[in-house]
Amino acid sequence: MKICSTTDEMRAASRAARHPGKRLGFVPTMGALHPGHLSLVRAARARSDVVAVSIFVNPLQFGPAEDLAKYPRTFERDVEFLESEVVDILFAPTPEEMYPAGAVTYVTVEGLSEKLCGKSRPGHFRGVTTVVAKLFNIVEPDLAFFGQKDAAQTTIIRRMVRDLNLPVEIVVCPIVREPDGLAMSSRNAYLSPRERKSAMVLHRSLTQLRDRFDQGERNAANLIEAGRQVLAQEPAVRVDYLEIVDPATLDPVQELRSTTLVAIAALVGNTRLIDNILMGAHDGAPGF
Numbered sequence: 001m002k003i004c005s006t007t008d009e010m011r012a013a014s015r016a017a018r019h020p021g022k023r024l025g026f027v028p029t030m031g032a033l034h035p036g037h038l039s040l041v042r043a044a045r046a047r048s049d050v051v052a053v054s055i056f057v058n059p060l061q062f063g064p065a066e067d068l069a070k071y072p073r074t075f076e077r078d079v080e081f082l083e084s085e086v087v088d089i090l091f092a093p094t095p096e097e098m099y100p101a102g103a104v105t106y107v108t109v110e111g112l113s114e115k116l117c118g119k120s121r122p123g124h125f126r127g128v129t130t131v132v133a134k135l136f137n138i139v140e141p142d143l144a145f146f147g148q149k150d151a152a153q154t155t156i157i158r159r160m161v162r163d164l165n166l167p168v169e170i171v172v173c174p175i176v177r178e179p180d181g182l183a184m185s186s187r188n189a190y191l192s193p194r195e196r197k198s199a200m201v202l203h204r205s206l207t208q209l210r211d212r213f214d215q216g217e218r219n220a221a222n223l224i225e226a227g228r229q230v231l232a233q234e235p236a237v238r239v240d241y242l243e244i245v246d247p248a249t250l251d252p253v254q255e256l257r258s259t260t261l262v263a264i265a266a267l268v269g270n271t272r273l274i275d276n277i278l279m280g281a282h283d284g285a286p287g288f
Contacts, residue, residue, distance in 0.1 A: 001083050003090045007138050010091045014052065014140050017088060022049035026141030026168075028132060031055040032072035032186035033081050036176035040145040041085045043173050052089040052139055053082055059095055060106075060127030072189055091139060098134060107133045109156045109163070115250040116152040116263055117274065120240050128153055129160050136161075136168055143169045147176070149183050151261055151276045155250055175275075181207070183275045190271040198234045199268045202275045205230040205242070209262055213279050218256045220244040231266070240265040240272070247278065256280060 004010040018024050025048025027040045044051045055078055062068035075092070082090055106126055112118075113125035136144065146154045154172050161170055176184045181203035182196075191199060205227040212226050227242050245252050247261040256279055263276040 001079070001087050001090055003079070003092060005092055005094070006097055007093070010052075010089070010093075010138050011140070013089050014138075017050040017052075018140070018142075023142040024048060024050045024052060024140070025143045025145060026135075026139050027051070027053045027145045028135050029053060029055055030057045030071065030186065031078050032074050032189070033078045034176075034184050034186060034188075036147055036149070036184035038081060038085055039176050040147060040173055041082070041087060043171065044143065044145045045086070047171070048143060050088045051086075052091060052141065053087050054091040054093075054135055054139070056091075056093055056098060056131070056135075058098075058127060058131040060099070060130055061124050062127070063121055063123065066121075067187075067190075070190075072186055091135075098131065106130045107160060107164075109160050112152075112156045112159055112250055116241065116243065116245070117265060118152070120265070125153070125156050129156060132157055133160065133164070133166075136166055141168050143171055145171045145173060147174075148172050148278075149175045149185070149274065149276070151247065151263055152250055155247060177203075183273075185273060187271050187273060191268060195236075195269045195271065198236050199271075199273055201231055201234040201237055202264055202266060202273060204233075206262060206264065206275060206277045210277055210279065213256065220252070220254050220256060220260075223256070223262070227262075227264070236268070238267040240267065244279075 002013055004013050025044030027044050029037050057071050059068055107129040108126045109129055118125045158170050161168060182199055208230045209223050209227045212223055217223055224242055231239055242264045244260055244262050253260055259278055259280040261276055262279055265274045
């Protein structure tokens with residue numbers, strides 16, 4: 001596996017790898033890799049000739065009171081994981097490499113970036129779209145792979161790609177869960193044993209909504225109330241939002257008439273977790 005730390009190195013490695021007409025699949029990450037990330041790498045391997053991964057803890061997407069300093073960094077272990085998955089290229093830049101002194105240019109997807117997580121994390125999605133646009137420009141992938149757990153992020157990135165005519169196909173892969181249903185996340189490492197148990201209420205609430213939907217309930221307010229009743233069973237879990245939205249626009253819906261996104265975010269102790277399901281999707285579709 002070739003490890004690149006500069007933009008020039010990464011761009012040269014990408015162009016050399018793609019030169020014979022090969023397709024390059026790209027998995028952007030912030031490191032602290034877990035089986036969810038590795039499932040994206042395997043999806044990239046299945047659909048691409050060359051696989052590149054980035055590890056970059058992006059400061060732009062963290063708010064001033066958020067966990068940038070303590071975000072888990074496990075670079076040596078991550079490299080071992082990626083080598084075992086036969087990744088071809090790893091891009092691991094420094095913040096100074098990605099954001100040269102005096103950089104004042106940002107990418108913002110207006111009208112979407114303020115929804116769901118964007119409400120309580122102002123500037124978060126601007127940080128995501130800025131770094132992803134830069135990564136796409138540097139890596140020049142044919143396909144980029146993201147997890148459905150970050151559903152709002154994938155919607156916003158797809159819109160950015162469309163609006164900027166970027167020549168990359170966005171592939172969204174299903175959520176990978178722990179055996180008990182908790183969505184895998186690098187932030188799960190922050191949870192104490194008691195918090196880990198409490199965190200299961202997110203999945204239980206989504207399961208309750210899915211059950212009510214399967215029983216014929218289509219009113220969004222009724223479904224949200226059913227989910228909130230489950231969440232109330234864990235008073236230590238502070239809910240940021242539980243919303244039912246159109247997955248393409250992130251706008252709330254009142255009646256579920258087509259594939260619809262149910263998204264949740266909550267604080268478990270000091271750890272912010274997200275999860276979601278797609279209602280109306282066929283079995284096995286991304287999200288559940």
